[in-house]
Amino acid sequence: MLIKGLGRVEGTVEDLQPVNLKQLIPIELLNSFIGIYWHVGKxxxxxxxxxxxxxxxxVVEMGQDYDEQSNTDDLQIDYNVFHMDIWYEDVLKKYPEFTGCEFDYFSRGRILYEVQQKKxxxxxxxxxxxxxxxxxxxxQEFALPEGGFLVNDKIYKDKDDVRSLGERESAGVSVEDGE
Structure with missing residues (x-):
């Protein structure tokens, strides 16, 4: 199988000839996004x-062995920057009220795409x-199609900020990069 034969791949989509990869992704998903996020309360x-x-x-890579639900045989398209790097290099500059908070102080997560599952x-x-x-x-923020995504709560730990989810409806403080 072509995908399995790639092995673990480091680099960007360009390194894997995105024209070929694009053929594996349904056209209606090409307007969706991958990325990372933090819930900072309320x-x-x-x-x-x-x-x-x-x-x-x-970044294109073979599936990570995150937990028993992860598919390590699937090719994943993931965001190429870590929470820690963005937090210290960008977030703290834009949001000085979070100075003194480590990158993992708030609940965080990531959204990626699994090629074989098309999800x-x-x-x-x-x-x-x-x-x-x-x-x-x-x-909605990542333009994920209805029925075109799964949720996985096995990797990231609950933090105190999630207690406030019921206090106010979700309103996004959106910092978007790479668009």
């Missing part, structure tokens, strides 16, 4: 995202992803 999110086949921010996966904490409003908000 239904507010900080979001960094990039188009699915963005040559700068999309996006929203990763986040259990309490965050148990909120239908939060999942709906993230799906």
């Amino acid at each position: 239904g507010k999110f900080i979001i960094y995202k990039a188009p699915l086949l963005d040559a700068k921010y999309a 996006f996966v929203i990763y986040g904490s259990k309490k965050l992803l148990n909120s239908a409003k939060a999942v709906e908000f993230l799906a």
Whole structure:
């Protein structure tokens, strides 16, 4: 199988000839995004995202062994920047009120695309992803098609900010990068 034969791939989509990869992705999904996010309390999110086949921010790799639900045989398209890097290099400059908070202080997550399943996966904490409003908000912000994504709450840990989810409806503080 072509995908399995690639092995673990480091680099951007460009390195894998995106024309060929593009043929594996349904056309209606090409306007969706991958990326990372933080929930910073009271239904507010900080979001960094990039188009699915963005040559700068999309990285193609074999599935990560995150948990028993992860498909390590599937090719994934993931956001090419870590939470920690963006937090210290960009978020703290834009939001000085978070100075003194580590990158993992708030609930965080990521959205990636699994090529064989033809589905996006929203990763986040259990309490965050148990909120239908939060999942709906993230799906809308990342332009995920209805029925075209899964949620996975097995990787990221719950933080104190998720207690405030019921206090106010989800309203996004959106920081978008790579568009």
